[in-house]
Amino acid sequence: MTPVTVFAGKTLALFGLGGSGLATARALVAGGAKVACWDDNQASRDKAAAEGLSVVDLASADWVGFAAFVLSPGVPLTHPAPHWTVEKARAANVPVIGDIELFFLERAKIAPAAPVVCITGTNGKSTTTALIAHVLEAAGRDVQMGGNIGTAVLALEPPALDRIHVVECSTFQIDLAPSIKPTVGIQMNLTPDHLDRHGTFEAYGAIKERLVAASDIAVIGVDDEPSKQMARRRAASGKPLVKISGEQPLDEGVFAGVTANAGQLDTRIVEVKDGKPRVVANLAGIGSLRGSHNAQNAAAAFAACAALGLTAEQIAAGFKSYPGLKHRMEELGRIGRVVFINDSKATNADSTEKALTSFREIFWILGGKAKEGGIESLRRYFPNIARAYLIGAASDTFAATFDDDGRVTYERSGMLDVAVAAATKAALAQQGTGEIAVLLSPACASYDQFPNFEVRGDAFRALVKALPGFEAVER
Structure with missing residues (x-):
């Protein structure tokens, strides 16, 4: 922890009690400050209170006494409209800052x-x-x-x-x-x-x-x-x-x-x-x-x-010796010349584009909750796709794109386990000598079937690890 001593003896308001918010509150208290914490979520307030942090309803607080207001970066500062806490801070002429600011203030000291x-x-x-x-x-x-x-x-x-x-x-x-x-x-x-x-x-x-x-x-x-x-x-x-x-x-x-x-x-x-x-x-x-x-x-x-x-x-x-990030072009391992790539973090077409440029023969697993524009911007990379496997809510939309283009054959797998089995079978049967990729790069958000991209990527990893003959990459 980095105790934040620059506000020792002063009182700050803090909104947002997720992971970074709790870490910020702890650092301020460790540095000698008093922190009035709040979150719209009751469970988050209860967790903070259980740690001994001071939970104060900022809607009815006297903001004039706060030396600064620490806002979670996930909360709107300007658009689409300032959060109500931001308006209260500005009305009381209280500076609105975040945890990165506190870090640099402490470093300067x-x-x-x-x-x-x-x-x-x-x-x-x-x-x-x-x-x-x-x-x-x-x-x-x-x-x-x-x-x-x-x-x-x-x-x-x-x-x-x-x-x-x-x-x-x-x-x-x-x-x-x-x-x-x-x-x-x-x-x-x-x-x-x-x-x-x-x-x-x-x-x-x-x-x-x-x-x-x-x-x-x-x-x-x-x-x-x-x-x-x-x-x-x-x-x-x-x-x-x-x-x-x-x-x-x-x-x-x-x-x-x-x-x-x-x-x-x-x-x-x-x-x-x-x-x-x-x-x-x-x-x-x-x-x-x-x-x-x-x-x-x-x-x-x-x-x-x-x-x-x-x-x-x-x-x-x-x-x-760099092992790579989990869920971002993560090489899980191989079966022969077939390499399995977990790119679950690719939640939009722009991110998936990076994966499609990295291989020349791809068995592509994609789909989920589609973003605006779908996969239209990826058409130039369709020649790299040996076959596509559609999962989740975007299946109809992506199938229509493939039908309109005419260069990609695909299957409506529906679920990830079905897609992994089908893609692996087809990839192993492919003739030739070069590298083949079974690639999970969904170009979609995950929350139609998974709570987040990490859970989706972990599910892919578990399915791949269970395949006969799979050899995991050493890290």
């Missing part, structure tokens, strides 16, 4: 030079966060990883000069952190997302840019135009900038170069300094980093770790 890497972007930030933390740990560094991934930031050990914090940040968290100032700030990419919470794409992008604008060293992806503009503005400021790309060569920065080698694609990470390029890592054969999207993730991780003093050799070694 106890260890202002402590290294912190913050990662944001629309896609790839979780993998990049986990990859950076793994590479640093493999090189013997004391690393704390959390934020929007895994552990709440204030549940981590406190900032220290010999400890590196690697923190994934959502726009919701950045919006509540005016003092955010990472040692290395990473902006991966930018595509429309969460517009219901930010109003416009421009507003969404401006929040992301706050993170890199405040960083000592900014690492910015330049594979999309909005992020490229961020990089231009950062360069104009004269502050340190490392551009990264997963798609194109750069005159300065870190990029991924893809070459054919004996029928396989080798993805090499190239660093360019003072106009001089050198290959610093090769992702060939690293199953947890396959695909063009992971090329950008690896480029970002290299830039960040190099900025923190690691050698190219240390970073490349860390890449080779």
